[in-house]
Amino acid sequence: MPLENSWIFPVVESIHVIGLAAFVGTIVLEDLRTLGLNIPDTRHIKAWTHAGLTAMLLTGAAMFLSDTARYLHNPAFQVKVALLVVSLIAHFTLRRAGTRFAAIFSLAAWTCVVLAARAIADFDV
């Protein structure tokens, strides 16, 4: 499906970025709070974290399925997926413990995912 050439792709991608803002934005605050920064309780916005994650997974899958060959051969995409799997597993296991290490790991992991993701467009083979 030539999704790339229609207006649909940028729209799906925008929803992906909005999901990212809600997901990563709330996680960063929570991690910085764990690290002892003077940040208010973020538990009441947990719904945003999960809504953001859902939006990202759905739109991410849609973009991937629009051109699987493009993504499978893209080195940045390969790195991103590997990092994403590690980050997600850490998010639902390690991070539950609420330790300083988990918070630092989470911050570093999501930063790397975003770096690799942004690079996908720049490293099309």
Next chain:
Amino acid sequence: MFNPLLEMARYFQDTSLRLDLSQSTWAVPIIGATHVLAIAWFVGSVLVNDARLRRFRWTGLVILVFTGALLFWSQPLRLYYSDFFRAKMLLLVLIGVSALLPARYTRVTLVLSLVLWAAVIFASRGIAYR
């Protein structure tokens, strides 16, 4: 006719920084990723909407504007002619104006600003394609 915005874009286009940015393999991806992270940082602090996060929010905004300026610098003329970029700048002006609304409309301002920021993201993604 003299067009100050076009002249400014032309001036940036002819700088050596523009060449460095657009020819480097890593500059634009890294600056772009930092821009996206700053969006998350900024939006997160808007969602929590706590006065203690004011400084945090401004830090995000400063990083956002700084990396955005560098991204503009990497291709000024193309962006000058992009309709989506123009829409984005217009939306940012509207956000600036909405921030000046009186304090008693806090809730209206919050919802309005989230809607406008979402529109900014849609316009921004459009830039990459046209």
